[in-house]
Amino acid sequence: MKLKSLKKRENELANAKRQLEILSNGIFQDEELPTFRSKLKTLNLFPLQPKILEILQINVGYMCNQVCAHCHVDAGPDRKEIMTRETMQQCLDVIKDTGAHTLDLTGGAPEMNPLFRWFVEEATKVGVKDVIVRSNLTIITANKKYNDLPEFFKKHKVHVISSMPHWTEGKTDQQRGDGVFNASIKALKMLNAVGYGMPNSDLKLDLVYNPSGAFLPGNQAALEADFKKALSEKFNIHFHNLFSITNLPISRFLDYLIASENYEDYMYNLVEAFNPAAVKNVMCTNTLSVSWDGWLYDCDFNQMLELKVDSPIQHIRDFNKKTLSKRTICISQHCYGCTAGAGSSCQGTVVQ
Amino acid sequence: MSNTYYEPSDLRKFGTITEWSEELGKKFFDYYGSVFEEGALSAREKSLIALAVSHVVKCPYCIDAYTQDGLKRGITKEEMMEAVHAGAAIESGATLVHSVQMMNKYKKLSM
Numbered sequence: 001m002k003l004k005s006l007k008k009r010e011n012e013l014a015n016a017k018r019q020l021e022i023l024s025n026g027i028f029q030d031e032e033l034p035t036f037r038s039k040l041k042t043l044n045l046f047p048l049q050p051k052i053l054e055i056l057q058i059n060v061g062y063m064c065n066q067v068c069a070h071c072h073v074d075a076g077p078d079r080k081e082i083m084t085r086e087t088m089q090q091c092l093d094v095i096k097d098t099g100a101h102t103l104d105l106t107g108g109a110p111e112m113n114p115l116f117r118w119f120v121e122e123a124t125k126v127g128v129k130d131v132i133v134r135s136n137l138t139i140i141t142a143n144k145k146y147n148d149l150p151e152f153f154k155k156h157k158v159h160v161i162s163s164m165p166h167w168t169e170g171k172t173d174q175q176r177g178d179g180v181f182n183a184s185i186k187a188l189k190m191l192n193a194v195g196y197g198m199p200n201s202d203l204k205l206d207l208v209y210n211p212s213g214a215f216l217p218g219n220q221a222a223l224e225a226d227f228k229k230a231l232s233e234k235f236n237i238h239f240h241n242l243f244s245i246t247n248l249p250i251s252r253f254l255d256y257l258i259a260s261e262n263y264e265d266y267m268y269n270l271v272e273a274f275n276p277a278a279v280k281n282v283m284c285t286n287t288l289s290v291s292w293d294g295w296l297y298d299c300d301f302n303q304m305l306e307l308k309v310d311s312p313i314q315h316i317r318d319f320n321k322k323t324l325s326k327r328t329i330c331i332s333q334h335c336y337g338c339t340a341g342a343g344s345s346c347q348g349t350v351v352q
Numbered sequence: 353m354s355n356t357y358y359e360p361s362d363l364r365k366f367g368t369i370t371e372w373s374e375e376l377g378k379k380f381f382d383y384y385g386s387v388f389e390e391g392a393l394s395a396r397e398k399s400l401i402a403l404a405v406s407h408v409v410k411c412p413y414c415i416d417a418y419t420q421d422g423l424k425r426g427i428t429k430e431e432m433m434e435a436v437h438a439g440a441a442i443e444s445g446a447t448l449v450h451s452v453q454m455m456n457k458y459k460k461l462s463m
Contacts, residue, residue, distance in 0.1 A: 153357055166426060167426075168428060171428070211423065211424070213423060215420050215423045215424055216424060217424060218421075218424035218425040218426065219395075219425075222395070222396070223425075224426065225424075226396075226426050227426075268364060272364065
């Protein structure tokens with residue numbers, strides 16, 4: 001496990017432009033595989049355009065207590081980018097007016113932003129139906145000051161979505177770092193103890209599954225059944241839904257694919273699994289992503305590739321729903337990750 | 353033309369066999385697809401059987417495909433290796449059970 005981010009290591013893949021070059025060169029430049037744009041054009045699905053805005057996904061900072069091998073954010077303890085109160089206030093002002101029913105807080109570890117609790121409290125006051133926190137679980141046990149997070153989440157009826165790549169220690173730690181599995185189990189028990197994830201509980205606890213390697217996720221329902229059985233039998237842990245998410249070939253996962261000589265095969269797998277039905281429901285059509293410094297993106301992946309929305313409005317302070325709704329969604333070959341098989345989004349698969 | 357008998361990228365060209373015999377190729381792939389659907393056995397169990405058989409018939413393409421299929425299904429490496437041992441045990445058993453024939457022949461020919 002590498003303990004530093006690509007940025008800290010000054011790895012060339014910390015550069016978004018370099019990543020986009022790699023994604024457009026080689027097999028795609030030679031036309032051995034069709035670019036995402038040409039694939040959409042063949043099916044008359046180009047250009048991709050947004051539908052009604054339902055989810056505002058806010059990245060409150062790239063700092064994290066973990067350094068996961070597959071992280072598309074390149075998050076870690078050495079990342080200092082963090083959302084300020086001013087930007088949070090701009091987000092709150094926008095949330096009131098957008099009509100978006102879901103506020104999705106992500107990071108890094110969003111809880112590490114010192115203003116996280118204030119932001120959640122304010123956000124719940126503005127009438128959003130579903131406030132999601134993407135918690136890595138280990139943050140809850142990482143430091144005494146985070147131990148009461150389950151109670152805090154409960155108080156504000158926050159919807160907790162947590163990552164868990166496997167129900168075994170080995171496969172989890174391989175992706176997320178030594179000791180992560182045991183700390184995650186402990187945190188899940190703490191969440192269960194206050195009612196999260198329990199059958200019929202309205203305190204929602206969902207898990208996210210990312211494959212721990214260069215392969216695509218299997219059937220989401222089958223994986224959910226296996227996770228439920230294993231976590232319940234071995235640890236008496238309960239959760240509601242499992243969302244399977246395909247790893248997109250960017251940032252640290254791209255670095256891994258190239259270093260392990262899996263890049264071309266992985267891209268072949270993604271392209272071969274392309275599903276036109278998934279295109280219609282990709283999350284960039286109902287989501288807007290806001291970066292720690294307030295810039296707007298079609299999704300969190302485009303944020304990491306520094307592909308700002310293709311619109312005259314590019315910052316949360318200038319937010320204009322009508323103007324943004326007329327934009328065309330920015331795409332590149334990483335988008336094949338969201339259209340493979342049953343599709344992939346921050347809410348799991350997109351094709352039933 | 354490759355310089356080796358086995359070319360990893362040939363696996364993704366498997367579907368092209370229908371180009372030279374559409375009817376039979378299609379029948380095969382339809383049958384293959386049906387075999388691996390959920391049934392009295394789960395798709396997960398069938399994946400492990402396929403992995404074991406892949407080793408017994410020593411098909412590198414099949415080993416590649418069913419290792420990947422197992423990973424997708426969350427099958428652990430311990431489960432995969434046990435499946436391979438089950439295949440290997442039958443294969444070595446099939447060899448060893450023939451030694452009864454050897455023993456019979458030996459006895460018949462010996463005074």
